Amino acid sequence: MRKVFAIARKEFSSCFHSWLGVMMSVLVLLVSGVFFVILVLNYAKISMNPQQYGLSNFSGINQTQFIFGSFFINISIMLLFLVPILTMRSFAEEKRGETLELMFTYPLSDFEIVAGKQLGIVWFFEILLLPLLGYIVIYRWIGGEIDWGPVLLGYLGFWLLGNAYLAAGVFISSLTKSPMVSAIGTFSLLLVFWIFDWVEGISSGVWAHIFTELSPLAHYRNFTIGILDVQDLVYFGFFFFYFLFLTLRSIETRNWKS
Amino acid sequence: MNNSHSDVLIKFEKVSKKYGAFHALRDVSFEVKAGEIVGFLGPNGAGKTTAMRIISGFFPPTSGRVLIRGIDIAKHPHKAKRALGYLPETVSLYPDMKVIEYLRFVAKLKGVPGHELTDHVRGKMSFCGLLGVGHRLIGRLSKGYRQRVGLAQALMADPSVLILDEPTTGLDPTQIKEIRELVHALGQNRAVILSTHILPEVSTLCSRVMMINQGQILASGTVKELASCLKDREAIHLRLKDRRDQDHALKLLGAMPGVENLNCAEEVKGETFISFETSPEEDLRPLITKLFVEQGISLVEIQRQQLSLEDIFLGLLKDGKLGRRF
Numbered sequence: 055m056r057k058v059f060a061i062a063r064k065e066f067s068s069c070f071h072s073w074l075g076v077m078m079s080v081l082v083l084l085v086s087g088v089f090f091v092i093l094v095l096n097y098a099k100i101s102m103n104p105q106q107y108g109l110s111n112f113s114g115i116n117q118t119q120f121i122f123g124s125f126f127i128n129i130s131i132m133l134l135f136l137v138p139i140l141t142m143r144s145f146a147e148e149k150r151g152e153t154l155e156l157m158f159t160y161p162l163s164d165f166e167i168v169a170g171k172q173l174g175i176v177w178f179f180e181i182l183l184l185p186l187l188g189y190i191v192i193y194r195w196i197g198g199e200i201d202w203g204p205v206l207l208g209y210l211g212f213w214l215l216g217n218a219y220l221a222a223g224v225f226i227s228s229l230t231k232s233p234m235v236s237a238i239g240t241f242s243l244l245l246v247f248w249i250f251d252w253v254e255g256i257s258s259g260v261w262a263h264i265f266t267e268l269s270p271l272a273h274y275r276n277f278t279i280g281i282l283d284v285q286d287l288v289y290f291g292f293f294f295f296y297f298l299f300l301t302l303r304s305i306e307t308r309n310w311k312s
Numbered sequence: 313m314n315n316s317h318s319d320v321l322i323k324f325e326k327v328s329k330k331y332g333a334f335h336a337l338r339d340v341s342f343e344v345k346a347g348e349i350v351g352f353l354g355p356n357g358a359g360k361t362t363a364m365r366i367i368s369g370f371f372p373p374t375s376g377r378v379l380i381r382g383i384d385i386a387k388h389p390h391k392a393k394r395a396l397g398y399l400p401e402t403v404s405l406y407p408d409m410k411v412i413e414y415l416r417f418v419a420k421l422k423g424v425p426g427h428e429l430t431d432h433v434r435g436k437m438s439f440c441g442l443l444g445v446g447h448r449l450i451g452r453l454s455k456g457y458r459q460r461v462g463l464a465q466a467l468m469a470d471p472s473v474l475i476l477d478e479p480t481t482g483l484d485p486t487q488i489k490e491i492r493e494l495v496h497a498l499g500q501n502r503a504v505i506l507s508t509h510i511l512p513e514v515s516t517l518c519s520r521v522m523m524i525n526q527g528q529i530l531a532s533g534t535v536k537e538l539a540s541c542l543k544d545r546e547a548i549h550l551r552l553k554d555r556r557d558q559d560h561a562l563k564l565l566g567a568m569p570g571v572e573n574l575n576c577a578e579e580v581k582g583e584t585f586i587s588f589e590t591s592p593e594e595d596l597r598p599l600i601t602k603l604f605v606e607q608g609i610s611l612v613e614i615q616r617q618q619l620s621l622e623d624i625f626l627g628l629l630k631d632g633k634l635g636r637r638f
Contacts, residue, residue, distance in 0.1 A: 060420035064409075071408035152404035156465070159368040159398040160421045161390050308371055 057162055058170040065144070065174025075178070078136065082182045089128040090189050093121045094196065118201035119279065121193065126208040126278040129186075130271065133219050134248065138240035140179065141223025142233040144171050145305075150231045158308075168302050172224055179216050183209070204280030211277025214290040215270055219244055221297035228304040247271075319346045320382075321395075321473050321503035322367060327376035329362050329527075336362040337373070337527040344520075346472065349499035351518035352507035359527040360507040361401060364475050367505070368398040380473055394423065397466035401477040403458050407451025411442055411461055414450060415468065422469035432468070440464040440494065456487035463494060474498060476506040480513060492517055548596060550586040551613035558584045561609050570594060583612070 069075045097120050100107050104115075116123075148154040157167060186209070194200060222243055227236040250269035254262045266272050270293065273286040322344040329337040337359045344350050352360045366373050372386045379385070385392040406414060415433045424432050437443050440460040445453060450461060459479065466474060479495060480488045495517060498504060508514060514521050515535055523530045552561060558576065565571055570590050577585035590596055597614055604611045 056426075057421055057423070060417055064406075064417050068406070068408060151406070152400065152402060153406060155365075155370055156398065156400055156404060157421070158370050159393060159396060160418070161393040161423060162421055163390065 057166050058173060061167060061170025062173035062177060065171050066177045068143075069140075069174075069178045074139070078139065078182060079185070081136065082132065083185055085132050086125075086129050086186055086189070089125055090121075090192075093124055093128075094193075097121055116201070117199055118204055121198070122205050122208055123278045123280075125189070126212055127275065130212065130215060130274060133216055134241065134244050136182075137216070137219040137223045137244060138237040140175055141220055141227050141240055142237035143227070144175060144224045144236075145228040145301075146230050146233045146236040149228075150233075164302055164305050168224075168228075168298065168305060172221060172298060172301070175220050175224065176217055179220060180213070183213060183216070186212075201280075204278070207277045207280055207282055211274050211286075214277070214287070214294075215274045218270055218290050218293040218297075221294045221301070222247075225297045225301045225304065228301045320344070321346055321380065322505065323377075323379040323382075324363075324367075325377040325379070327363075327366060327373045327378060329359075329366060330374045335527050337366075339376070340527070340529055341376075342522065342529065342532065344473075344503040344505060346503055347499065347501060348520055349495065349504040349506065349518045350520045350522060351514040352505060352522055352524055353509070353511070353514055354507075354524035355509065358524045360524055361477055362527075363524070364398070364477050364505065364507060367473075368396060368475050369393050394469070395472045397468070397471035397474045399462045399466045399474075399476045399479055401481070403462035405450045405458060405461055405465075407449065409450055410447050411450055411453070412437070412446040414461065415442075415464055418465045419468045424469050436464045436467050439467070441490070456483050456490075459483060459487070459491060460494075463491070467498070472502050474502055474504045476504065478507055478509075480508065480510065488513075546592045547587055547589050547617045548600075549613075549615045549617060550600070550611060552584045552586065553582075553610035553612045555582050555584045557609040558586070560607065561586060561604065564603060564607065564609075565600070568596065568599075570596065 069078075097115075097117070100115070145154065148157070190200065190205060223236075223240040226239040226243060227233070230236050230239065247268075247270050250265045251271040253265035253269075254272075270290070273289045276283055276286050320343050322342075324340050324342050327337055327340045328335070340359075340363065352363065354360050365371060366378055367380070367385070369385050369389050369392065377384055377386070380392040381395050383392040383395075409417070412433065415437065416429060419429055419433050434443075437446060440463050442457070442460055442464055445457055450458065453461065463476075463479070466476070476495065480491050483491060492513070495504065495506065499517075499519070506518070518535065520532065520534050522532045550561070552558060562574065562576060565586065565588060566574055571588045573589045575587045577587065595616070597616065601611060601614065
C-alpha cells in the first residue's frame with residue numbers, strides 16, 4: 055500500500071509541476087462560476103415576474119433544484135474537456151519517456167502501478183472539486199434556502215462521474231505513447247458515452263433502453279435531482295473498476311509480445 | 313538455496329527470445345557470480361539489451377529460465393526484483409522532479425523502510441556525487457549528472473545484481489572515467505553486468521567478457537583468458553610501393569603455410585597495403601622479405617602487430633569463430 059501511495063503522490067505532485075494544474079483550476083472555476091451566476095440570475099429574473107414565463111404560481115419552483123440541479127448537469131459537460139487533459143500524460147508520457155520501463159524493474163506489481171496512477175489523478179480531481187463547495191457558501195450568502203440532500207448528492211454524483219471518466223481516460227492513455235493521441239481518444243470515447251444519452255430521445259424500444267442504461271449521464275441525472283439509487287452507485291463502481299481492469303490488462307500485454 | 317550455488321547471482325538457462333520471426337536471443341546460458349563484472353560486448357542489435365531486459369524482468373523470455381539469487385524471475389518477479397538494480401540505455405527520468413524527490417520516490421518503490429529512507433538516499437547521493445544537486449530539477453542537469461542519478465536509482469535498496477546498459481555512452485572523457493570508477497567500486501561484492509560497444513572499456517573494467525552477436529554468445533572468458541588467446545595470434549602488415557605487384561604478392565602469400573585472413577586494403581598514392589594473421593611462433597618476416605626481393609616486388613614496409621580485442625571481435629563477427637574458442 056505504501057508503494058501505491060508513493061506512486062499516487064508522485065502522480066499528484068506532477069500535476070503541479072507544470073502549468074497544467076493551474077490552468078485546470080482556472081478552467082474549472084471559470085466555467086463553473088459562469089454556469090452558477092447565469093443560473094442564479096435566471097432564477098432571480100423568473101422570480102420577479104413568474105407570469106411572464108408562463109408560471110402562475112412561483113412557489114412551485116424548487117429553488118435548490120432550479121439552481122443546483124441545473125448547475126450539476128451543466129458542469130458535467132466540463133468533464134468532457136477536463137478528463138482527457140488530466141489523464142493524457144498518465145501512462146502515455148511514461149511510455150514515451152521510457153520511465154515506465156524502469157518502473158517495471160522495481161519490485162512492484164502491475165496492480166500497484168495502475169492503482170497508484172489512478173489514485174494520484176483522482177486526488178488531483180478532488181482538489182479541483184474543493185472550490186466547487188464554495189458555491190454552497192455563496193448560495194447561502196445571497197439568501198438562498200438550501201435543501202441539503204439533493205445538493206450533497208449532486209456533489210457525490212459529480213465525483214462518481216468524474217472518477218468513472220478518469221478511469222476511462224487512464225485506460226486510453228495506457229494504449230498509446232502519445233499524450234495527444236490519448237487526449238483525443240479519451241475525448242472521443244467520452245463523447246460516445248455522452249451520445250448514448252440521446253438515443254432515447256430519437257428512438258424507442260429495447261435498444262434505446264439499453265443505451266440509456268449504459269449512459270453515464272442518465273445515471274448521473276438521478277443524483278442531480280436528489281435520487282440515490284443503488285443501481286446508479288453500482289453502475290459507476292462497475293464503470294470505474296472495469297476500466298481499471300482494462301488498464302491493468304493493457305499494461306500486462308508487454309508480457310505477451312513474444 | 314544450495315550453499316555451493318549461493319554465490320551465483322545471475323543464471324541464464326537456455327534462454328531464447330523471439331520478436332515475431334526475429335530471434336533476439338538463441339539458447340543463451342551463462343552464470344555470473346558475486347564480485348564479477350561481466351561485459352556484454354556486441355554490435356547494435358546483437359541482443360545485449362534484450363538479455364538485460366529479460367534479467368531486469370521487463371519482459372519474460374520466450375523459453376528458458378532466468379534465476380536471480382536462485383529465484384526464478386518469471387515465477388517470483390517481486391522477490392527477484394528486490395535484488396536488482398537496472399540502469400537503462402537511455403537514462404529515462406522524470407525531468408520535472410527534483411533529484412532528491414525522485415530518489416526518495418524510487419527508494420520507497422524499492423521498499424526501503426521509512427525510518428532509513430533519508431539516510432539511505434543521502435548515502436547513495438554521496439556515493440554518486442549528487443549531494444550538490446539534490447534540489448535541482450532532473451531536466452536541468454547535464455548528461456553526466458543524469459547518468460549519475462540513473463546509477464543512484466539503480467543502487468537504491470542495495471541490490472546484489474546490477475545491470476548497466478551502456479553506462480558511458482554520450483559522456484565526456486572525464487565523466488566516463490568517473491562512472492567507470494564508480495562501477496569498479498560497485499563490482500567488489502556484487503554481480504555486475506554491463507553492456508558496451510566500446511572495447512577498451514571492457515578491458516579496463518570487466519573481469520569477464522561475453523561477446524554476443526545475433527543472439528548468441530560467440531565467446532566468453534576472463535580478460536586474462538582473452539589475453540592469452542591474443543598472444544597466439546598476431547597480424548603482419550605489408551606495404552608495397554607499386555600497386556601492380558599486388559596480385560603477384562597476394563598469390564605468393566596465399567601459398568605460404570600459416571597465413572590466414574589475407575586482406576588487401578585500399579591503395580594510397582599508388583602504394584598498396586596487405587595484412588594477414590598468423591601465429592607468433594614462427595616469424596614469417598625474413599621469409600617474406602627474401603621471397604619478395606627475389607620476385608622483384610618492391611616491399612617498403614613490414615610490420616608485426618599483436619591482435620587487439622577489436623580484431624578478435626571483428627573476426628568473430630565475420631565468421632563466428634576464430635582459431636579456437638575461448
